[in-house]
Amino acid sequence: MSASTLPxxxxxxxxxxxxxxxxxxxxxxxxxxxALVCTAWSAPAQALLFRTVTSLKATNVTAFYAxxxxxxxxxxxxxVYVRSLExxxxxxxxxxxxxxxxxxxxxxxxxxxxxxxxxxxxxxxPEDIIQNLQGARLxxxxxxxxxxxxxxxxxxxxxxxxxxxxxxxxxxxxxxxVPPGMRRGIWRQPASAAQNANEPxxxxxxxxxxxTRLYDLVLSRSPSATALGWLLASSSGTLRILDVRDxxxxxxxxxxLPHAPHLRxxxxxxxxxxxxxxxxxxxxLEEFVLYxxxxxxxxxxxxxxxxxxxxxxxxxxNHSTKLQPVLDVVxxxxxxxxxxxxxxxxxxxxxxxxxxxxxxxxxxxxxxxxPIWVHEDPVIPRRxxxxxxxxxxxxxx
Numbered sequence: 001m002s003a004s005t006l007p008x009x010x011x012x013x014x015x016x017x018x019x020x021x022x023x024x025x026x027x028x029x030x031x032x033x034x035a036l037v038c039t040a041w042s043a044p045a046q047a048l049l050f051r052t053v054t055s056l057k058a059t060n061v062t063a064f065y066a067x068x069x070x071x072x073x074x075x076x077x078x079x080v081y082v083r084s085l086e087x088x089x090x091x092x093x094x095x096x097x098x099x100x101x102x103x104x105x106x107x108x109x110x111x112x113x114x115x116x117x118x119x120x121x122x123x124x125x126p127e128d129i130i131q132n133l134q135g136a137r138l139x140x141x142x143x144x145x146x147x148x149x150x151x152x153x154x155x156x157x158x159x160x161x162x163x164x165x166x167x168x169x170x171x172x173x174x175x176x177x178v179p180p181g182m183r184r185g186i187w188r189q190p191a192s193a194a195q196n197a198n199e200p201x202x203x204x205x206x207x208x209x210x211x212t213r214l215y216d217l218v219l220s221r222s223p224s225a226t227a228l229g230w231l232l233a234s235s236s237g238t239l240r241i242l243d244v245r246d247x248x249x250x251x252x253x254x255x256x257l258p259h260a261p262h263l264r265x266x267x268x269x270x271x272x273x274x275x276x277x278x279x280x281x282x283x284x285l286e287e288f289v290l291y292x293x294x295x296x297x298x299x300x301x302x303x304x305x306x307x308x309x310x311x312x313x314x315x316x317x318n319h320s321t322k323l324q325p326v327l328d329v330v331x332x333x334x335x336x337x338x339x340x341x342x343x344x345x346x347x348x349x350x351x352x353x354x355x356x357x358x359x360x361x362x363x364x365x366x367x368x369x370x371p372i373w374v375h376e377d378p379v380i381p382r383r384x385x386x387x388x389x390x391x392x393x394x395x396x397x
Contacts (some may be wrong), residue, residue: 005040005382008135012044016390017156019048022376024388050081051393057088061097061105068108078238078247079108083396090120090148103132113396114143114168114378117159118365123150125158131164141165143378147172147220154180156229159211164211167238168378169231172229175223179230181208209233216241225251245269245291253278263386269372272384276302287311287384288329291372293320293345300328307333308387311340313372314348323350340366340385 006014015034021027028049035045056064068079087105088096096104099122106112114139115138125133149155151174160166161180209230215238222244223231231237232255237257244267253274254344260281267289268275279288279302287309290299310333312326323345329338339358345351346367358365370388377392 008040008044011041015041015048019390020388023052024370027053027077033238046078047081048123052084053082054084054086055088056086056097056105057095058097058291059094061101065101065105065108066271069104077107080111082109082112082145083393084116085112086116086118086145088120090122092120096120099129100132103129103136106133106136106138110137111397112138113140114144114145115141116147118148119146119153119155120148122155124154125205129222130162132159133159138163139165142169142396145170147217149173150380151176153177156227160210160212160231164255166212167214167380168216169212169214170218170220170375171223171231172220174221175227177227179209179227187316191378213238216237216243216378218243218245218375219244222246222249225255228252228255232256232259235259239263241265241267243267243289244275244344248272248274248278250274257281265386267291267352271297271299273297279303290326291315292318294325295320295325297323298328299325300332303329303333305332305334308335309338311339311368311385312318312345313368313371315342316344316345319344321348323348323354327354327357330354332365336361336363338364338366338385339349340368342369344365372375380390 012390015031018030019026026048031045031049035042035049037045050068068082085105087102089099089102090096097117106115141163142165144159144163146156146159154177156171156175157177157180160169209232211234212231214232214235216236217232219237219242222228234260240263242259242263242265242320244258247270248268256278260278261283261348263282263285264288266279266282269291271290271292271294276297282304283306285304285306288303289311291313293312293314310326310329314320318340327350330336339354341354345354355365357363374388376386377388377396379386379392379395
């Protein structure tokens with residue numbers, strides 16, 4: 001049987017099996033080649049090729065728009081395929097397209113589920129752009145990632161007001177701007193809000209904050225306590241996954257603490273005494289992730305015994321030669337069923353003791369070598385760990 005006579009469902013199955021590369025990114029060269037094999041392969045390959053569109057900027061966004069922007073049935077179909085889009089916008093002619101052009105692109109992707117937006121030189125969105133983005137009607141947008149904006153930029157507040165249905169949010173830059181609607185009686189107003197944006201809320205303070213009810217929050221950089229309070233204002237009881245990749249100070253911790261009992265997964269790039277204070281309050285935690293092996297602050301005594309999946313990494317930039325701190329965690333957790341580590345951990349001398357400890361208790365061991373900046377699929381998992389998988393496509397609609 002030749003490639004051209006294979007049933008469509010077999011072709012799709014083959015392409016889905018090879019969709020992800022080992023680093024967690026779609027295999028765009030393979031999909032591009034598959035689309036050229038024959039007519040029978042072209043449609044399913046193009047559907048997967050356009051599903052995830054990455055690194056759009058000034059140099060290539062015109063070519064993408066030429067494919068989806070024409071007033072033809074085929075162009076409209078290609079735009080419908082797009083579920084995940086990464087694009088740079090702003091004033092850098094080499095790196096980004098204009099905000100107005102962003103609107104045109106988004107209007108051609110009506111079923112967009114995930115948007116990663118890098119902004120350069122944009123302080124805030126003008127009113128006409130806000131209205132146009134609202135007119136794009138991206139009602140299915142559930143995942144948003146923002147980075148490269150200025151610390152005093154209100155763009156986070158603007159975009160989350162436009163897209164209130166976002167459930168998965170990645171914050172890639174610091175936020176020190178004062179949230180909209182902040183005044184005495186809603187949020188404690190410092191003498192100088194600009195100088196004291198980190199003022200923590202009192203027990204009686206409330207804030208008219210973001211309408212988004214977040215399920216998953218990644219903090220690559222820490223916002224001010226005021227901005228974080230605004231961000232989480234509607235997420236009481238809904239926030240389940242928290243990924244902290246910057247220093248966790250006492251003010252930030254104070255804002256997060258009320259959400260701790262509801263968390264299913266907690267992840268740290270840096271483990272500190274403030275991390276311990278938050279970890280202790282996570283009474284229903286199912287998953288605990290460390291992006292390095294702590295060597296100064298003890299971990300095991302503070303991990304909730306409810307944890308079923310423990311994941312740790314041993315990156316080159318913070319390499320440890322001993323597994324004892326994480327081995328102690330494995331031995332301390334009575335409900336543990338899965339341990340995930342990377343290949344650098346397997347090279348250490350005491351990895352054999354880790355494997356023996358898991359085998360004795362029937363704990364499954366998995367390896368994950370994907371870069372830590374490659375995130376899981378933004379879906380609500382039935383059980384943890386959550387993974388990148390084509391099986392999640394049906395949930396990203």
